[in-house]
Amino acid sequence: MIHGRVNPNQTLETQGITGVAIAHYNYAESALVEAAVVRDEGRLGLGGAFLCSTGQFTGRSPKDKFVVRTAATESTIWWDNNAA
Template sequence: MTSGRVNPKFRLDDQGISGLGNVYYNYLEPALIQEALKRDEGTLGQGGAFLVTTGKFTGRSPKDKHVVRTPSVADSIWWENNAAMSPEGFDALHADMIEHMKGRDYFVQDLIGGSDPTVSINVRMVTELAWHNLFIRHLLRRPERAQLDSFIADFTVINCPSFQANPEKHNC
């Protein structure tokens, strides 16, 4: 089942991501909080703030970031702080992650990165957890609701914390 507002010509199925459970497109904050509470992802604090426990990994880990090494980016990446990943490793990782996602519920936000329209990009964020979807709504700009009917992402991010990469198989 899919619900929410989305471009009918640009659903996850159109991006090759199919067989999922429920897909919640562009839910607003109250609905995301309701879904997160229903899934025991956090609690409501004083004044109605949504509270989560992030676990032992609370910051970004630049040494764990992998970039697919291709000729077009090989000379543009600071390899001392970014691990290289082969295109074949990425393809295997992507295929395994998409397979892992089947039957699970996902939340999708269509957002805009950057405030200058001449250089901004349309970003689709696909998250396994409702609170991650809520969080990204505060990092990127939200298009007008009517714009969602024709939104096409330039870039898609899949956040799937239940999936574990295999460093040997996925070259990461």
């Protein structure tokens, strides 16, 4: 079952995702928050913000860092870290 507007060229199946019984597409923010609250995935705070806990592992890993090679970083970073 599909809820919301779907781009027929970008369905879950065309992305390699199969076996999904219900898919929610392009919902407005209020509908997303309502669905999450109904499923007990979070709650609304006093000011109306959606609050949720992502569990033990939150944020990005400290080792998950990326630096883009530019003219400014070319001479200041040792790019050949495999030769260490």
